[in-house]
Amino acid sequence: MPQIINGQQIAEAMRAEIAAEAGAFLAETGSRPGLTVVIVGTDPASQVYVRMKGKAAGKAGFASATIELPEDTPEAELLGVVEGLNADPSVHGILVQLPLPKHIISQRILMAIDPAKDVDGFHPVNVGRLSIGDSTVLAPCTPAGCIEMLLRSGHDPAGKHVVVVGRSNIVGKPVALLLLRTSKGGNATVTVAHSRTPDLGAITRQADILIAAVGKAQIIKADMVKPGAVVIDVGVNRVDDAAHPRGYRLVGDVDFQGVSQVAAAISPVPGGVGPMTITMLLKNTLQAARQQLAEQLVTQA
Amino acid sequence: MPQIINGQQIAEAMRAEIAAEAGAFLAETGSRPGLTVVIVGTDPASQVYVRMKGKAAGKAGFASATIELPEDTPEAELLGVVEGLNADPSVHGILVQLPLPKHIISQRILMAIDPAKDVDGFHPVNVGRLSIGDSTVLAPCTPAGCIEMLLRSGHDPAGKHVVVVGRSNIVGKPVALLLLRTSKGGNATVTVAHSRTPDLGAITRQADILIAAVGKAQIIKADMVKPGAVVIDVGVNRVDDAAHPRGYRLVGDVDFQGVSQVAAAISPVPGGVGPMTITMLLKNTLQAARQQLAEQLVTQA
Numbered sequence: 314m315p316q317i318i319n320g321q322q323i324a325e326a327m328r329a330e331i332a333a334e335a336g337a338f339l340a341e342t343g344s345r346p347g348l349t350v351v352i353v354g355t356d357p358a359s360q361v362y363v364r365m366k367g368k369a370a371g372k373a374g375f376a377s378a379t380i381e382l383p384e385d386t387p388e389a390e391l392l393g394v395v396e397g398l399n400a401d402p403s404v405h406g407i408l409v410q411l412p413l414p415k416h417i418i419s420q421r422i423l424m425a426i427d428p429a430k431d432v433d434g435f436h437p438v439n440v441g442r443l444s445i446g447d448s449t450v451l452a453p454c455t456p457a458g459c460i461e462m463l464l465r466s467g468h469d470p471a472g473k474h475v476v477v478v479g480r481s482n483i484v485g486k487p488v489a490l491l492l493l494r495t496s497k498g499g500n501a502t503v504t505v506a507h508s509r510t511p512d513l514g515a516i517t518r519q520a521d522i523l524i525a526a527v528g529k530a531q532i533i534k535a536d537m538v539k540p541g542a543v544v545i546d547v548g549v550n551r552v553d554d555a556a557h558p559r560g561y562r563l564v565g566d567v568d569f570q571g572v573s574q575v576a577a578a579i580s581p582v583p584g585g586v587g588p589m590t591i592t593m594l595l596k597n598t599l600q601a602a603r604q605q606l607a608e609q610l611v612t613q614a
Numbered sequence: 615m616p617q618i619i620n621g622q623q624i625a626e627a628m629r630a631e632i633a634a635e636a637g638a639f640l641a642e643t644g645s646r647p648g649l650t651v652v653i654v655g656t657d658p659a660s661q662v663y664v665r666m667k668g669k670a671a672g673k674a675g676f677a678s679a680t681i682e683l684p685e686d687t688p689e690a691e692l693l694g695v696v697e698g699l700n701a702d703p704s705v706h707g708i709l710v711q712l713p714l715p716k717h718i719i720s721q722r723i724l725m726a727i728d729p730a731k732d733v734d735g736f737h738p739v740n741v742g743r744l745s746i747g748d749s750t751v752l753a754p755c756t757p758a759g760c761i762e763m764l765l766r767s768g769h770d771p772a773g774k775h776v777v778v779v780g781r782s783n784i785v786g787k788p789v790a791l792l793l794l795r796t797s798k799g800g801n802a803t804v805t806v807a808h809s810r811t812p813d814l815g816a817i818t819r820q821a822d823i824l825i826a827a828v829g830k831a832q833i834i835k836a837d838m839v840k841p842g843a844v845v846i847d848v849g850v851n852r853v854d855d856a857a858h859p860r861g862y863r864l865v866g867d868v869d870f871q872g873v874s875q876v877a878a879a880i881s882p883v884p885g886g887v888g889p890m891t892i893t894m895l896l897k898n899t900l901q902a903a904r905q906q907l908a909e910q911l912v913t914q915a
Contacts, residue, residue, distance in 0.1 A: 437742030444745045444791070445738070445783045472812055480794050482746045489790075490745070493781050493806055502817060504805040505794055511773055516803060519820075 316578035318466045318545070320458075324588035327461070328373055331595050335374040338602060345376040346602040348406040348432065348594075349398055353391060353417070354384035359410045366408070369591045375598060376403065388417045392425050399427040405605055406432035406598035429605055432597040434487070443487060448496040449604070451597045456488035458589030459524055459545050460498040462580060468522060468543045471500035476520035478533065478566070480507040484526040484547050513537065525566035535571035544572055544579040547586045617879035619767045619846070621759075625889035628762070629674055632896050636675040639903060646677040647903040649707040649733065649895075650699055654692060654718070655685035660711045667709070670892045676899060677704065689718045693726050700728040706906055707733035707899035730906055733898040735788070744788060749797040750905070752898045757789035759890030760825055760846050761799040763881060769823060769844045772801035777821035779834065779867070781808040785827035785848050814838065826867035836872035845873055845880040848887050 339345050348370045352363045363379055370377035380394060391409075398407045407430045413419050423431075428438040434453035442450040463470055475492050479485035485505060492501040506516045507527070514537040517523055525533050526547035538544060548566030565582030573579055580586060640646050649671045653664045664680055671678035681695060692710075699708045708731045714720050724732075729739040735754035743751040764771055776793050780786035786806060793802040807817045808828070815838040818824055826834045827848035839845060849867030866883030874880055881887060 437739045437746070439742070440745045441738030441741030441743075444741045444787060446787075472810055474811075474817070486745060486747075486791070486794065489806075490787070493787065493808075500810045502805065502807045502811040504803065505790075506803045507794075509773055509801045510775075510803040516775070 315573055315576045316466065318462055318543075318578055318580040318585065320462060320580055320585040320588045323462055323465050324592040326465075327589075327592045328369070328595065331592070331599055332373045334599055338599065339374065342606060344403060345374060346406070346599050347376040347378070347404045348408070348598045349378040349380060349404045350408045350410060351380045351382065351391070351394060351398075352410040353382045353386050354414050356412070359412075363410050366591055366594060369595060370598070373595050375595065378404075384414055386414075386417075388421065391417060391422055395422060395425045399425075399430065402605075402609075404430065405602035406430055406594075408433050408594065429608070430601055432594055432601055434597070435483075440482075440487070443490050446490075446494045446496070446499075448494060451601060452491060452593075453483060453487045454590045454593035454597065455484050455547060455586060456491055457596075458586055458593045459484075459488050459547065460491050461593065462545060462586065462589055463522065463543070464498055466578060468578060470498065470522055473501050473521040474504070474519055475501040475522040475524060476504045476506060476517050477524045477526065478506050478513070478517060479526035479528065479547075480505050481526065481528075488524055488526065527566050529566055530564050531566065531568040533567040533572060535568065535575050538572050538575050540575045541577045542575070544576045545586065546580050546582050549582060549587065616874050616877045617767065619763055619844075619879055619881040619886065621763055621881055621886040621889045624763055624766050625893040627766075628890075628893045629670070629896065632893070632900055633674045635900055639900065640675065643907060645704060646675060647707070647900050648677040648679070648705045649709070649899045650679045650681060650705045651709045651711060652681045652683065652692070652695060652699075653711045654683045654687050655715050657713070660713075664711050667892055667895060670896060671899070674896050676896065679705075685715050687715075687718075689722065692718060692723060696723060696726045700726075700731065703906075703910075705731065706903035707731055707895075709734050709895065730909070731902055733895055733902055735898070736784075741783075741788070744791050747791075747795045747797070747800075749795060752902060753792060753894075754784060754788045755891045755894035755898065756785050756848065756887060757792055758897075759887055759894045760785075760789050760848065761792050762894065763846060763887065763890055764823065764844070765799055767879060769879060771799065771823055774802050774822040775805070775820055776802040776823040776825060777805045777807060777818050778825045778827065779807050779814070779818060780827035780829070780848075781806050782827065782829075789825055789827065828867050830867055831865050832867065832869040834868040834873060836869065836876050839873050839876050841876045842878045843876070845877045846887065847881050847883050850883060850888065 350363050367377050367379050398404045407426050423435050428436045434451045477489050489503045489505050492503045517537045518539050522543045524545045530550035530552050546565035546567040551561045554562040651664050668678045668680050699705045708727050724736050729737045735752045778790050790804045790806050793804045818838045819840050823844045825846045831851035831853050847866035847868040852862040855863040
């Protein structure tokens with residue numbers, strides 16, 4: 314059996330570290346790292362995520378707030394809310410839950426968030442800073458979580474050939490850019506493959522480390538993985554399963570059973586990348602709080 | 615002999631198109647696309663580049679200006695100059711020639727340029743928009759020039775495996791991001807290799823299209839290239855040559871003689887990517903002028 318890269322366990326260890334650092338921040342400054350999540354409308358999946366984020370932030374000793382706005386909130390009103398949070402020094406991190414209702418242009422809202430408080434890492438300035446390899450940037454949570462899992466399970470990507478399957482803006486491309494940085498967690502040779510790659514198996518079989526982030530249930534089969542490879546599965550897909558009480562179960566982009574026969578290490582779904590994402594959100598909020606504090610001291614000096 | 619991808623010829627054809635479009639812009643709006651280049655200090659190489667840019671812009675029918683500032687110009691003064699150009703509606707494109715003197719923080723200057731006028735494509739907002747695959751962004755000139763050369767020589771990268779050697783912020787990473795876009799010139803499977811890649815030849819031999827942008831003279835040898843591959847050489851390196859009047863000659867990152875024996879197509883140095891860079895600067899300036907005009911019409915409506 315391969316090494317199981319247990320995201321739940323890694324996330325718990327990190328959350329304990331983050332809680333300790335949040336305690337130190339409170340002792341030093343008299344205030345807690347502050348995270349505010351904004352949700353517009355009543356999408357049930359979004360509501361679940363937002364509750365999980367609030368709960369995790371509270372448990373880590375953060376000051377956490379959730380602003381819930383009705384589905385028909387005008388764009389201008391939401392922009393006003395974001396500007397208020399930008400101006401509030403007790404709020405270090407702002408997260409606007411996506412997707413937003415159709416009458417709101419998401420990119421306009423993301424652009425309005427102060428990049429220093431953009432703990433999701435989606436503001437173009439932060440995407441740009443990530444792209445140029447800035448090691449102090451607030452990196453998007455899921456890609457940063459993949460890198461943390463690799464490092465904490467003993468699989469430093471430096472000098473390795475990493476194949477990323479998927480070129481999305483929220484996982485594929487940012488994880489590739491993180492892997493190319495010259496700092497810790499980087500220095501990999503990186504290939505990005507996707508739906509337009511003619512012979513996917515020929516590419517994935519070269520991977521020392523394979524990151525699957527394509528959003529198709531179990532498309533990575535055993536014969537597409539080099540024996541001894543490390544596999545990180547970012548996918549979360551529903552497949553029908555009459556035997557399951559909900560009528561479906563969640564599977565990754567990787568055929569776990571089959572690939573387990575060849576891989577040296579593999580992250581499961583669920584219990585892999587999933588728990589890391591919220592953890593990285595907390596880490597970003599703490600980092601944002603530290604950076605805003607430092608900036609404040611410079612301005613006062 | 616392989617097909618020679620003649621950058622000089624492609625650039626000349628493009629400049630004729632651009633001059634025609636600049637003429638149409640003048641007829642429609644009564645003003646010319648305006649490019650202003652700012653140079654600080656007396657670095658001879660920079661002065662040559664700036665002169666070439668001004669000359670090319672003038673030849674294409676642009677309104678071109680060069681602002682020359684002394685080496686000891688304070689950062690605040692340079693920022694003031696940039697702000698003046700941002701506010702000037704006759705200036706559609708602003709280029710601050712790098713490198714800047716050491717007492718000036720380049721990133722601060724680049725950040726100050728209005729992203730809509732950033733014809734170099736180095737503002738973090740533009741880097742971010744490039745990264746998320748925005749097809750209307752002002753893309754950096756050398757990487758965009760590589761893509762144009764491929765398309766105009768009949769080598770559409772879509773569905774091909776492109777290996778980029780080099781991960782710089784000005785060529786390697788942006789060309790990889792352009793190749794991953796879902797628009798024209800994109801849809802390639804992309805590998806980025808670099809100085810930390812253990813067996814470079816094993817990676818480069820997979821390339822249907824090989825882009826060398828590493829800045830080391832002739833490191834890509836024939837045995838590192840798959841027979842029938844297309845090779846774009848971005849490198850410009852000086853090698854000593856007593857037989858040459860200047861005492862050196864310019865060579866690329868590719869061993870042209872050797873690689874010509876195996877490649878199906880290859881761009882030479884000089885006369886390859888070089889002439890494309892200034893051409894793409896003109897193209898960006900024209901695009902910026904068009905976009906600013908459209909923006910103005912929206913604001914007035």
